[in-house]
Amino acid sequence: MQAADNTAFADEVRLSFVASLYQQRGTLFAGMVAHVVTTMAVYLRIDDPFYLYAGLALFVVWLGRNLDMIAFDRLPKADFKLADTLRWEKRYVIGSFVTCSILGTICGHALVVAQDPFAELVTVSVTLASMISVVGRNFGSKLNVDMIILAACMPIMIGLSFAADPFMILMALLMLPLFLTTRSMANGVREFLFSAVTAERKASEIAERFDTALNNMSHGLFMLDGDGRIEVANRKARDFFNIDADIDLSGRVLKAALRLGTRNGVIARENFHQINEHLDNLISGREDRSLVRLDKNTWLEFSARHRGEKGVVLIFEDVSARIQSEKRILHMARFDNLTELPNRSWFKDIAAAKMAKAEPGQKLALAVLDIDDFKHVNDTMGHLSGDKLLSAIANRLRSLSRQKFVISRFGGDEFVLLMPDVEDVAELTRTMDHVIDTLRGTYMIDGHKLFISLSGGVAMAPVEGAQVEELHIQADLALYEAKRRDKNRWTLFEESMDLQYSERQRMKLDLREAIRTGAMELCYQPMFSPDGARIAGAEALSRWTHPELGPISPAVYIPLAEEMGIIGDLTRCVIDKAAQECASWPGELFVSVNLSAFDLADRAIISVVADALDRSGLAPERLQLEITESGLMNDLETARVILTELRAMGMSIAIDDFGTGYSSLSYLDMLPLNKVKIDRSFVRNLCADARKLKLLRGVVHLARELGLDIVVEGVETEAQLRLIRENECADLIQGFIFGSPIPGSAFGELATKLTKQDLIASAETSRLSRTLNSV
Structure with a gap:
């Protein structure tokens, strides 16, 4: 039997072949009957009891083999191992070997002993006929085939050889190829069936695998x-x-x-x-x-x-x-994840499609809306509440989209509307007024009522040749103008806005260059004693003279510097120049420099001041730093730490425009201050309003109780100065009554002149005092 590639499979096939030996018992019974009848016939013919015993032996062997087959049928074949298969194969081989040995023996007996033609013919014929079962029934065991041929053929060949007849000996020799051929045929059948079973098994496995793969x-x-x-x-x-x-x-x-x-x-x-x-x-x-x-x-x-x-x-x-x-990804790529409105990219695609379908002569408008003071909502209520407000406004915008608007959120609090078909400015005005009125109002956010207003900018143009990007720029310019006009309104773009915007952008570039190259100039407004006899110092004020536009107001360029994020560079420039020029002033005159909210939020200002003092050689006591209440609003604790370090370095700290903010009094206790500069609003109408004087005296008294010096700003008339002196409301006076801001060189000359006069007056007073004492 061929060795199978799979041992378990080979064992299974061998078991099936052995099992085939124990089947078809009808042929086994038919063979037993033929054998017994043959032996009985020979016995009756020649009256030889050997054949009687031989027939009985064949019957007994058949009976034993039959019982063995029944026992095999009752065994669980699934539990069979190779040893079990081999054991039952040997049991079957023993039975068939014994049967064939008896048949061979009766043939040999007939040829050698009985020498009866009938006995010889019948016994050899029946034995050779039984050999058919080797091919047809007993091929399942190679051992069985060999044992059957050996047991049946050898006695016949020996019997023929003993006849001493050359022809009989020839017959004996000729039987050998017959027996070998029978053996070869039986083995061939077995090998063929094994190959067939193997192929069928493989085909079944392939089909099973295919079916499993197909169905799984x-x-x-x-x-x-x-x-x-x-x-x-x-x-x-x-x-x-x-x-x-x-x-x-x-x-x-x-x-x-x-x-x-x-x-x-x-x-x-x-x-x-x-x-x-x-x-x-x-x-x-x-x-x-x-x-x-x-x-x-x-x-x-x-x-x-x-x-x-x-x-x-x-x-x-x-x-x-x-x-x-893919739909979700596409939606995420096209829509804002907070408001579910089209984002900038998708908005442009929609706008392009709308514009492509427009009829000749049709006009469109693009509006940019911005929530007024939205930063205040985020700062006071948190960004989560700010997001909820944006979603609520988006919901109101969606209700307007039924009017064939295309709406979008470009980011932050900026919403964009496209009106693809606008007849004229009158229709646009009605539409935008309706939009602003719809969005303006009270919103309930996290249990809080918020009144929200919006500002808008709109650009309108014919569809032919219109570009969304250009319209958006124009609408932004109009929005900026609306915010400049105190917000809560919308403005239609005009060509003059573009010119103003270009000039503004140019001014930004020129301002950056002026600060970088140190082209900014300083003026100084003196601070005098209340009697005007002594100059104590001056406040440094930056000035910018544009090479083409001339002098630019600080009210214009300082907000520009803050917007550009270069206000810190401007402060550094002012401190450097003020420290250099103050170092050349006579006596102990000080210079006062303003710090912005940006400066008070960054510890870098400490290094800026220290470096300026090192480069100029100015004593820290001669540098005064002024702060405003608006500069303290963003991060009071950081500002307090920075001011504490600056004061520890020896500088004076003054709070400017005192009294204009709601929390001024708390700052007097929380901050490391030396001086209070009382705002000009306390001095205005001082002579005409008695309550103003009482209020001024109260503030001065409170400051002095805290050990702070008083500087009164905005004194312009002799009457104001007289009241302040009579009520002892100031340690220093800063105002036009004594002088307006003047260039640094002029202030230096003034300071030198007044210092000399002060020295002469002091010497004269000293001489007169000595004369009086001698008298």
């Missing part, structure tokens, strides 16, 4: 023949179309499976014909791949593999999740 693949499959009829439909295909396993699809057209899917609710009826058309295109070869929609939420992707005239294989998979993911 993640894709559905329909295999169609050349006529478009189903040959194979795997389990996935049946399950997907909800087709019962007992329904035979073989030989049916594919449309029948689709009808079953429609009947089972898998396919929407309105999609049936379209699906069938897609599949016809695949089967006919017009398409290789097709995306098929079964219902609202289910998509299948079919692909076709053609087999020539043999048909086509359709493979499909459920791509619903992929389609939904």
Whole structure:
């Protein structure tokens, strides 16, 4: 027997061959009857009791073998191991060997002992006839074949040889090829059957694997023949179309499976014909791949593999999740995730499509809306509340979209509206007023009522030649103008705005260059003692003279510097120049420099001041730093730490414009201050309003109780100065009564002159005092 590639499989086949030996007991019974009848006939013919005993022995052996076969039938073959198979094979071989040995013996006895022609003919004939079972029944065991041939043939050949007849000896020799041929045929049958069983087993395994793979693949499959009829439909295909396993699809057209899917609710009826058309295109070869929609939420992707005239294989998979993911990705790419409004990119695509469909002569308008003071909402209520406000405004905008607006959120609190068909300015005005009125109002956010107003800028142009980007720039310029005009309004773009914007941008560039090159100039407003006899110092004020536009007001360029984020550079420039010039002033005159809110939020200002003092050699006591209440609003704790370090370095700290903020009094206690500069609003109408004087005296008294010096700003008349002196409300006076801001060189000359006069007056006073003392 050939060795099998798989040992377990070889053992299984061997067991099946051994089991075949124990089957077909009818032939075994027929053989026993023929053998017994033959021995009895020979016994009756020649009256030799040997044949009587031989027949009885054959019957007994048959009976034993029959009982052994019954015992084999009762055994559980599934539990058999190779040793069990070999043991039962040997038991069968013993039985057949004994039977054949008896048959061979009676042949040899007839040829050698009885020498009766009838006995010789009958016994040899029956024995040779029994050899047929070697090929037909006993081929299952090679050992069995060998034992049967050996047991049956050897006695016959020996008997023929003992006859001493050359012809009989020749017959004995001629029987050898017969016996060998019989053995070869039996072994050939066994080997052939083993190969057949092996091939069948492999084919079965391949078929099983194919069936397993086919029915466990993640894709559905329909295999169609050349006529478009189903040959194979795997389990996935049946399950997907909800087709019962007992329904035979073989030989049916594919449309029948689709009808079953429609009947089972898998396919929407309105999609049936379209699906069938897609599949016809695949089967006919017009398409290789097709995306098929079964219902609202289910998509299948079919692909076709053609087999020539043999048909086509359709493979499909459920791509619903992929389609939904692609839709979500596309939605994320097109829409703002907070407000669900179209984002900037998708808005431009929609606008381009609208503009492409516009009729000749049609006008469109683009509006940019911005929430007034939205930063205050984020700062006071948090960004989460700010997001909720944006969503609420977006919801109101969506209610306006029914009027054929295209709305979008470009980011932050900026919303953009496209009105693709606007007849004239009057219609635009009505529309924008309605939009602003709709969005303006009270919003409930996290239990808080917020009154929200918006500012807007609008650009209108004919559709022909219009560019969304250009319209957006123009609307932004109009929005800036609306905010400049105190917000809560909308403004239509005008060409002059573009000119103003260009000039503003140019001014920004020139301002940056002026600060970088140190072209900024300083003026100084003196601070005098209340009697005007002594100058104590001056406040440094930056000035910018544009090479083409002339002098630019600080009210213009300082907000520009803050907007550009270079206010810190301006402060550094002012401190450097003020420290350098103050170092050349006579006596102990000090210079006062203003710090911005930006400076008080960054510890870098400490290094800026220290470096300026090192470069100029100015004593820290001669540098005074002024702060305003607005500069303290953003981060009071950081400002307090920075000012504490600056004061520890020896500088004086003054709070400017005192009294104009709601929290002035708290700052007096929280900050490391040396001076209070009382705002000019306390001095205005001081002579006409007695309450102003009382208020001024109260503030001065409070400051002095805290050990702070008093500087009164904005003193312009002799009457104001007289009241301040009479009520002792100031340590220093800063105002036009004593002088307006003057250039650094002029202030230096003034300071030197006044210092000399002060020294002469002091010397004269000293001389007069000594004269009086001598008298």
